[in-house]
Amino acid sequence: GEDVEQSLFLSVREGDSSVINCTYTDSSSTYLYWYKQEPGAGLQLLTYIFSNMDMKQDQRLTVLLNKKDKHLSLRIADTQTGDSAIYFCADLRKDTGRRALTFGSGTRLQVQP
Amino acid sequence: ETGVTQSPTHLIKTRGQQVTLRCSSQSGHNTVSWYQQALGQGPQFIFQYYREEENGRGNFPPRFSGLQFPNYSSELNVNALELDDSALYLCASSARLAGGPASPWLVHEQFFGPGTRLTVL
Numbered sequence: 735g736e737d738v739e740q741s742l743f744l745s746v747r748e749g750d751s752s753v754i755n756c757t758y759t760d761s762s763s764t765y766l767y768w769y770k771q772e773p774g775a776g777l778q779l780l781t782y783i784f785s786n787m788d789m790k791q792d793q794r795l796t797v798l799l800n801k802k803d804k805h806l807s808l809r810i811a812d813t814q815t816g817d818s819a820i821y822f823c824a825d826l827r828k829d830t831g832r833r834a835l836t837f838g839s840g841t842r843l844q845v846q847p
Numbered sequence: 848e849t850g851v852t853q854s855p856t857h858l859i860k861t862r863g864q865q866v867t868l869r870c871s872s873q874s875g876h877n878t879v880s881w882y883q884q885a886l887g888q889g890p891q892f893i894f895q896y897y898r899e900e901e902n903g904r905g906n907f908p909p910r911f912s913g914l915q916f917p918n919y920s921s922e923l924n925v926n927a928l929e930l931d932d933s934a935l936y937l938c939a940s941s942a943r944l945a946g947g948p949a950s951p952w953l954v955h956e957q958f959f960g961p962g963t964r965l966t967v968l
Contacts, residue, residue: 738889769959776851776937777890777959822889830892833903834880835939835957837889 738823738838745844752810754841756823759804763825764832766799768808771820771840780808780821810843818845850874851940851960859966865926868963870938872919877942878902879921880957881913884935896921928967935962 737759746752758766764785769777783790783797783806790797796809806823820842824835850873860866872879878897882890892905896915910926919940925932939957 776853776961777939779956779958782956824889830905831903833895834892834905835882835890836892839887839889 737827738825738836740821740823740838740841742839743842743844745846746813747846748813748815750813752813752817752843752845754808754810754821754823754843756806756808756838757804758806758823758825758836760825760827760829760836761801761804762828764828765826766797766806767824767826767835768795768797769822769824769837771822773819777822813843813845815845815847818843851938851958853936853938853960853963855963856961857964857966859968860928861968862928862930864928865924866928866965868923868925868936868938868965870921870923870940870960872921872940873958875942876940876958877919878940879915879919880939880941881921881923882937882939882959883907884937884962885931886934890937893923925965930967933965933967935964937962 739757767782768780770780771777781792781795794811798807820840822837822840824837826832852871854869880895881893884890893907894904895902899915912924914922937959939959941957
């Protein structure tokens with residue numbers, strides 16, 4: 735996952751907004767995804783953005799994409815304790831034939847009550 | 848709940864043994880991908896199956912092999928287990944897009960099962 739980088743840890747208070755950042759290297763990426771993983775569980779697809787978009791909003795989630803800087807962010811509004819999990823960004827790259835997801839190492843979000 | 852199921856949930860094996868992990872796809876999905884997630888890491892792509900044939904492979908040795916069945920369920924087989932094979936193995940099912948916006952072979956929206964935790968002693 736060295737081609738997709740994320741910060742390791744983020745701690746926020748309940749009710750605040752969380753912003754999780756991700757940088758990627760492949761300019762041919764078409765779709766970029768955010769997945770959530772709770773302890774001992776598989777990955778839950780949260781949202782995605784197509785590379786010709788700058789922003790996508792889905793309820794409490796806002797995804798921002800800066801193609802020039804190859805930077806992706808996920809903002810969670812009104813963060814709740816149930817949002818505590820590991821968040822992975824992933825892209826769908828040309829060098830995998832646009833078949834395989836390339837994941838970052840994940841950002842652990844801790845929400846303090 | 849994604850509708851993707853995996854079995855078993857946990858497995859303990861010893862070095863040199865062989866293991867078979869199973870995955871049932873979400874209804875309507877014809878493509879299955881397998882990923883290995885080592886502790887503290889993001890998942891890494893092993894391979895993908897489409898219409899019972901391997902359709903892309905990551906950087907994994909040939910002792911990792913798979914099958915896809917006519918009902919689109921799938922197996923991952925690992926021979927000659929090594930300690931480093933200890934990981935969470937995830938399968939993901941998806942519907943292959945025809946004539947998608949970027950490529951006819953684009954595989955979008957992969958939905959993951961809960962995983963099988965393999966421990967090799």
